[in-house]
Structures are given as C-alpha cells and as structure tokens.
Amino acid sequence: MGEAYIIDAVRTPRGIGKPGKGALSHLHPQHLAATVLGAIRDRNGIDTASVDDIIWSTSSQNGKQGGDLGRMSALAAGYDISASGTTLDRFCGGGITSVNLAAASIMSGMEDCVIAGGTEMMSYTAAFAAEQANAGLPPRLMGSGNAALDAIHPQSHQGICGDAIATKEGISREALDALALVSQQRAKRAIDEGRFAKSVVPVKNEDGSIALDHEEFPRPETTAEGLAALKPSFTQIADFDMGGGFTFRKQINRVYGDLDIQHFHHAGNSSGVVDGAAAILLTSKAYADKNGLKPRGRIVAYANIGDCPTLMLNAPVPAAKKVLTKAGLTKDDIDVWEINEAFAVVAEKFIRDLDLDREKVNINGGAMALGHPIGATGSILIGTALDELERSGGRYALITMCAAGGMAPAIIIERV
Numbered sequence: 258m259g260e261a262y263i264i265d266a267v268r269t270p271r272g273i274g275k276p277g278k279g280a281l282s283h284l285h286p287q288h289l290a291a292t293v294l295g296a297i298r299d300r301n302g303i304d305t306a307s308v309d310d311i312i313w314s315t316s317s318q319n320g321k322q323g324g325d326l327g328r329m330s331a332l333a334a335g336y337d338i339s340a341s342g343t344t345l346d347r348f349c350g351g352g353i354t355s356v357n358l359a360a361a362s363i364m365s366g367m368e369d370c371v372i373a374g375g376t377e378m379m380s381y382t383a384a385f386a387a388e389q390a391n392a393g394l395p396p397r398l399m400g401s402g403n404a405a406l407d408a409i410h411p412q413s414h415q416g417i418c419g420d421a422i423a424t425k426e427g428i429s430r431e432a433l434d435a436l437a438l439v440s441q442q443r444a445k446r447a448i449d450e451g452r453f454a455k456s457v458v459p460v461k462n463e464d465g466s467i468a469l470d471h472e473e474f475p476r477p478e479t480t481a482e483g484l485a486a487l488k489p490s491f492t493q494i495a496d497f498d499m500g501g502g503f504t505f506r507k508q509i510n511r512v513y514g515d516l517d518i519q520h521f522h523h524a525g526n527s528s529g530v531v532d533g534a535a536a537i538l539l540t541s542k543a544y545a546d547k548n549g550l551k552p553r554g555r556i557v558a559y560a561n562i563g564d565c566p567t568l569m570l571n572a573p574v575p576a577a578k579k580v581l582t583k584a585g586l587t588k589d590d591i592d593v594w595e596i597n598e599a600f601a602v603v604a605e606k607f608i609r610d611l612d613l614d615r616e617k618v619n620i621n622g623g624a625m626a627l628g629h630p631i632g633a634t635g636s637i638l639i640g641t642a643l644d645e646l647e648r649s650g651g652r653y654a655l656i657t658m659c660a661a662g663g664m665a666p667a668i669i670i671e672r673v
Contacts, residue, residue: 261360261539262552263670266640267296268535269460271628272473274379276387280469281460281532282380286315286322289460290330290376293536296458297372298334301538301550305331309368311342312359314351314375314632317382318344326376349599350660351375352535352635353559353668359539360556360668369544374536375633383530410566413508415661416491418569419522419600421509425568426606430521433601434484437526437625439615440598444622445477452621452648456640474529474628489520490527512567526601531628535636554643557653557669558584564663570603572665573657574610580655580667588613591669592651595638597658598623620645634658639668646672 269292272281281289290313298305313327328342347354352375359371406412413421423433447453448471459470495506495518506518545552560580564572573596581587594617596607608618621641624634635658642654657667 259364259366260542261363261556262542262545262673263554263556263643264538264540264545264550264552265297265301266456266535266537266643267293267300267458268456268637268640269293269533270457270469270472271531271533271630272469274383274530274532274628274630276380276384279380279532280473281378284460284468286326286376286378286381287330287333289378289532289534290326290374291334292458292460293374293534294331294334294336294372297536297538298336303538305340306337308336308340308370308372310362310371311340312355312371312373313342313344314347314355314635315344316346316348316351316377316631318346320385321381322378330376346632347664347666348661349597349629349631350635350658350664350666351632352637353639353656353658353666354635356537356539356636356639357559357666357668360559363539363541364556369541371539372536373539374534374636376534377630377632378532379530379630380532407508411508411511412566412569412662414491414494414505415569416522416527416600417495417505417509417518419527419602420491420520421513421516421518422568422570422606423521423602424519425513425516426602428602428605432605433521433526434481436601436605437484438479438481440619440622440625441476441479443620444475444626447621448472448475452644455644472627474531475626479525484525487523487525490523492520495520509567522600522602526625528597528599528624529628531630533628533630533633533637535633535640537636537639552673553647555671555673557671559666559668561664561666564665566663569661569663570599570659571606572663573603573607573659573667576657576665576667577611577655580669584669586653586669591653591655592617592649593620593642593645593654594618595642595654595656597629597634597638598625599629599659601625603659635666639670643670643672
C-alpha cells in the first residue's frame with residue numbers, strides 16, 4: 258500500500274456565526290470554500306487539471322450549502338473543469354472523514370492528488386432555519402426525525418446529551434468551566450504568538466476588500482468568575498413538550514431511566530457558533546516528487562467507530578483506541594492530541610478516560626474559544642495539529658471528534 262502525504266493545510270479565520278453580525282455572514286458558502294481552494298492552489302503552484310478529486314464536507318446541505326459544495330466551489334475558485342468534486346456529511350465528523358477518504362484513495366493507488374476539506378456557514382444555516390419556520394415548515398425537533406428508529410435508539414439534543422454525560426460521569430460544573438477557561442487562555446496565547454499564521458488565509462469580499470483576517474470569536478477577557486455566573490443553556494429545552502409528552506430528557510431516560518440529569522453546559526463551556534472553511538492538499542510520493550512538492554505530514558492510520566446514539570457524544574475514546582491499534586502505537590507515542598470541544602464534557606471525559614497529559618491536549622485552544630464550523634472543523638483540527646507538530650518538533654498527532662448519531666472518526670498523522 259502506498260503512502261499519502263499532506264503537502265499543505267489552509268483555513269479561513271472563523272467568523273461569528275450570526276446572520277448580519279459575523280464578518281463572513283454576508284458571503285456565499287461557495288465563496289468561503291473557494292477562498293481556501295484558491296489558496297491551496299496558489300501556495301503550492303498546483304496545476305488544477307492534475308487534481309484527481311476534491312472531497313468536501315458540509316453538514317447542513319440545504320439551500321446555498323446544497324448542490325455539491327465541493328464541485329461548485331472548485332469552479333468558483335477557477336479550477337480546471339477536469340477537477341471533479343464531491344460532498345459528504347458525517348455531521349460534525351465530516352472534516353476528518355473527507356481527509357480520511359482522500360488518503361484512502363491515494364494509498365490504494367487509484368489517485369495521486371486529492372484536496373480534502375469542508376465548509377460550514379452557521380450564520381446561513383440559522384437564517385435558513387428561520388426562513389423555513391416563517392414558511393410554516395416544522396423544524397426537526399425530536400431525535401432523528403424517524404419515529405421507528407427513535408423507538409429502537411432514542412436520540413436527543415446534543416446539549417442535553419452533554420449534560421447527561423457529565424451527570425453520569427460525576428464531572429462537575431467547576432471542572433467543565435476550568436477547561437473552558439484553559440481553552441480561552443491557550444487560544445489567546447496561540448493568537449498572540451502567531452501560531453495560526455501559517456495556515457490562516459484572509460477572506461476577501463467580492464470587491465477585493467478584506468472581510469476577515471483574524472479569529473472573530475475568542476473572548477480572551479473570560480474569567481472563572483464570569484463563567485461561573487453564566488446560566489445553563491439547556492434546562493428549559495430539556496423539558497419542552499414537543500407533542501404527546503415527548504421531551505429531550507425523556508428520550509435519554511428511556512435508556513438511562515435512573516439518571517437525574519443536571520445542567521452544567523452554557524455558552525462559555527460549549528462550542529462557538531461560527532462560519533469557516535478549510536482545505537488540505539494530499540498527494541502520493543510520486544506526485545510530490547514529480548511536482549517538486551515537499552510533504553509536511555504523512556497519514557499513519559485512520560478509523561471510524563460508533564457508540565451509543567442516545568448519549569451521542571462518547572465515541573471519541575473508542576475511536577482513539579481503535580486508531581492507535583491500527584497504527585501500532587500507544588498513547589505515549591502521541592505528542593499532540595486534538596479532541597473537538599463540542600462541549601466541555603467531551604474533552605474532559607476524553608482526557609480522564611485515556612489518562613492523558615493535559616499539556617498535550619488542545620494545546621492551542623479548542624472550539625469553546627475558537628468556534629466549531631461543523632463540517633469544516635475536522636479539517637481545521639488536522640491543520641492545527643500539523644502546525645503544532647512543526648512548531649514543537651513532535652512526531653505524531655491524533656485528531657478525533659464526536660459526531661451526531663453516536664459516531665467518531667479519528668486520524669493519526671506524522672510530521673515529515
């Protein structure tokens with residue numbers, strides 16, 4: 258089996274994901290994706306006619322984010338028409354999966370140059386949901402939206418799941434807030450020291466002016482006292498009657514009947530709602546040699562796994578164990594860990610269950626400070642991990658994240 262190399266990784270800064278308020282919210286999702294596709298081409302002098310495929314991730318594939326964003330964005334970026342594209346959805350995990358599939362096609366020998374990545378404009382999806390509601394279309398409020406499936410595998414709201422896991426594991430609000438504060442502090446340090454500068458490319462408006470060239474979401478002024486004062490976000494929605502007496506709390510209690518769910522998560526210790534895009538260029542060794550490209554990283558192994566869909570957020574730990582086994586490595590071999598901070602409990606449980614050195618986990622902050630543009634986040638984290646390996650001189654990084662439906666993809670990369 259051949260090797261798959263990471264040649265380069267770029268991303269946009271993350272803009273606040275509120276319609277009319279975030280610096281990117283007025284742009285088309287294809288424009289955001291075209292920005293990173295154009296940057297990855299220009300930085301590496303790629304003849305786009307030689308790109309075998311573009312594998313893109315977008316979770317909310319509706320309206321402007323529908324219609325195969327990978328292909329349409331490549332055309333918007335001026336790629337040769339022979340560079341095909343496809344778009345996938347693994348909920349939050351799609352940005353890792355797009356890279357995994359690109360690596361697999363190269364390692365199999367079927368393709369030599371593939372660009373992977375993702376885009377999510379949460380400001381747009383919020384506006385789209387509002388339009389649907391104004392048109393009288395009911396939102397999908399309950400579980401999977403499939404009554405037969407929910408009868409077998411009850412699913413709930415992700416925030417309620419986060420609270421349920423914290424309750425079940427005995428993880429306190431204070432511990433979750435402490436992790437959120439660390440995330441903000443580390444993000445501030447990374448920004449101040451320019452640790453993201455290698456990967457972040459500015460987003461321009463259609464007229465060429467700068468729309469955003471820095472992270473818009475972080476709140477470096479965050480304090481422990483400020484976090485402690487925030488009210489839990491999911492208390493009322495947990496017991497909202499959506500018809501027939503069904504509530505999100507009851508969905509979880511159908512499986513975990515004795516669990517008295519306490520509410521610990523709030524805006525400060527949950528992932529930020531943002532807009533963003535990322536692209537990663539992967540090639541075979543032969544392609545890199547022929548085109549004078551210097552690899553920055555190598556794909557060591559990847560894995561996918563599912564876990565309880567009712568609690569939804571617990572798959573990263575078994576995914577990490579599975580990918581370590583595939584790679585023939587142990588946790589002690591990993592220098593950089595990236596676990597998406599969908600909610601503080603996800604990262605806190607991950608650290609505790611694997612007994613990790615906290616100084617190696619989310620070294621430059623995570624989604625609680627920087628935001629989580631759903632379909633793009635996995636690709637962003639891979640680029641962040643690669644940058645950190647190069648900065649610190651580490652060898653291996655493991656990246657994973659929870660995804661709706663109780664899933665988690667994972668990948669291990671090696672610095673070249």
